[in-house]
Amino acid sequence: xxxxxxxxxxxxxxxTYLMFAMLLVLLVTGIPLAFVTLLxxxxxxxxxxxxxxxPLITSRVYSFVSSFVFxxxxxxxxxxxxxxRSGIARDLFDAMKLVGGRLRGGVAIQTILVAVILxxxxxxxxxxxxLLGLIALPQMLRLGYDRRLAIGVVCAGGAxxxxxxxxxxxxxxxxxxxxxxxxxxxxxxxxxxMLAGFYVAYVLIRAYLNPxxxxxxxxxxxxxxxxxxxxxxxxxxPILVVIGVLGSIYGxxxxxTEASAVGVLGVIVSxxxxxxxxxxxxxxxxxxxxxxxxxxxxIGIGASALVGVFNLMGGLDFIRSLLTNLSDDPLHVLLFMxxxxxxxxxxxxxxxxxxxxxxxxxxxxxxxxxxxxxFGVLFCMNMQVSFLTPPFGPAAFYxxxxxxxxISLGEIFKSLLPFIALQVLALAVLxxxxxxxxx
Numbered sequence: 001x002x003x004x005x006x007x008x009x010x011x012x013x014x015x016t017y018l019m020f021a022m023l024l025v026l027l028v029t030g031i032p033l034a035f036v037t038l039l040x041x042x043x044x045x046x047x048x049x050x051x052x053x054x055p056l057i058t059s060r061v062y063s064f065v066s067s068f069v070f071x072x073x074x075x076x077x078x079x080x081x082x083x084x085r086s087g088i089a090r091d092l093f094d095a096m097k098l099v100g101g102r103l104r105g106g107v108a109i110q111t112i113l114v115a116v117i118l119x120x121x122x123x124x125x126x127x128x129x130x131l132l133g134l135i136a137l138p139q140m141l142r143l144g145y146d147r148r149l150a151i152g153v154v155c156a157g158g159a160x161x162x163x164x165x166x167x168x169x170x171x172x173x174x175x176x177x178x179x180x181x182x183x184x185x186x187x188x189x190x191x192x193x194m195l196a197g198f199y200v201a202y203v204l205i206r207a208y209l210n211p212x213x214x215x216x217x218x219x220x221x222x223x224x225x226x227x228x229x230x231x232x233x234x235x236x237x238p239i240l241v242v243i244g245v246l247g248s249i250y251g252x253x254x255x256x257t258e259a260s261a262v263g264v265l266g267v268i269v270s271x272x273x274x275x276x277x278x279x280x281x282x283x284x285x286x287x288x289x290x291x292x293x294x295x296x297x298x299i300g301i302g303a304s305a306l307v308g309v310f311n312l313m314g315g316l317d318f319i320r321s322l323l324t325n326l327s328d329d330p331l332h333v334l335l336f337m338x339x340x341x342x343x344x345x346x347x348x349x350x351x352x353x354x355x356x357x358x359x360x361x362x363x364x365x366x367x368x369x370x371x372x373x374x375f376g377v378l379f380c381m382n383m384q385v386s387f388l389t390p391p392f393g394p395a396a397f398y399x400x401x402x403x404x405x406x407i408s409l410g411e412i413f414k415s416l417l418p419f420i421a422l423q424v425l426a427l428a429v430l431x432x433x434x435x436x437x438x439x
Contacts, residue, residue: 016315019044026039069175073172076122079260080127082267082281082282085276086267087274091233107140113196120245128157129399133154137399147407158398164192165192166260172354173376176355179373179376184373184376188437241267244259295351299351304355346389385427390413393416395416400412
C-alpha cells in the first residue's frame, strides 16, 4: 500500500485537484463513467484511509441501490420501451391534427403538444426524440417546413421529458438531494409547460414573420367532424395513462413508486385494447429496460462511491468553502453553480452530473438559504440544455439515428441554437421568479 501512502500528505485541496484531473484524463481515454468513478474512488480510499475504508464504499453503494423510490426508475423506463414498440404515439400524433388544423406552423405545434403528453406518460427523453423523428419530422419536411425549424422542434420537444413529470431526472435528483419527489413533480409541472409554451410562441412568431418557414397544412374540406371523430380515439388511452400516473400522485392516492406501476399497467392494458400486445413486445421492452437501467445503476454505484470517499476526505467542506468565498451575494454563487452545470452538461451524462455534483451543491444551496426543491427544478432545466448542447448533446445523436441521410449532425446542432437560447431564457425566468415553481 506504500504506492498510495503519499495521497493523504497532499492535503484536501491538492487531492481534490488531483481527483478531478484523474477523472478528466480517464474519461478522455473512453472508459465508461461508471468504471472511471469506481476506479478513482478505490484509489483514493486506499491511498487516504487504507484497506479498512473499502467497506465504507460498499455501504454507501448499498444505500443508493436499496432506495425504494429507485424502483420507479425501471418502471418508467419500461413504460417508454413499450410505447416505443406500440402505435400509441403515431395515433396520438394523428389525433393532434385536430389541434393544429389550418394554423400556420400547426404541425410543429402539434409535435410539441404530442411531446408534452409523451413526456407525461414516461419521462424518458431518447425514445421520444426517436418517435417524433420517425413520425413528425418526415411530415414537416414533406409539407415544406424550414428544415432547421423542423429539426429543432423535434429535438427540443422530445427533450421535454427532462422537465415534465414524471421525469427520471427529477427522481434521481430527489434521491441524491434527499427531498420529496412528489414536491419536485409539483414544482416542475408549470416550468415544464412554460418551456413548451416558449417553443410554441417561437414557432408562431417565426411562422407569421416568415410564412415560408411553416406552410399551412391543406385541410381536407370533404371531411366532416363525424369523419374526424375517430381521430379522438388516439387521445383517449394516452390521456387516461397520464391521469392514472400524475393523478394518483397529486391526488395523494399513490406514491411515485406505486404510480409508476400504475403507469406500466396502463400502457400494457392500452396495447392489449389496441390489439398490439405480444410476448415479443414485452420481452423486447424488458431487455431495453435492463440495458437502460443497468447503465443508470452502474453510474450511480460509481458516483456514490466517489462522493462517499470525497466526503470522508473532507472534500465537500473544501468545495463548500471555495464556492461560498467566491462572493457574499448568494445569487452570484448560484449563477456560478449553473455555469458549472452548463459546462459539465456539454461533456457528461446527466446521471453522472446529478450523482456527482448534487451531493456537493445541495448542502451549499441550503446553507445559502435557497429551497432544495426549487434548485432541483433549476437543475433539471439546466440538464434540459445539456441534451441539446454540442459536442455531445444526446438529442442530436438520437435524431441523427433516424433522420434522412442528407441531414448532417452539424446541421442538427445548428438547428438547436435558438431552442438552447429559449431554454436559457426559461432558466433565467425561474431564477428571477421562483414563485413559478410554487416554492
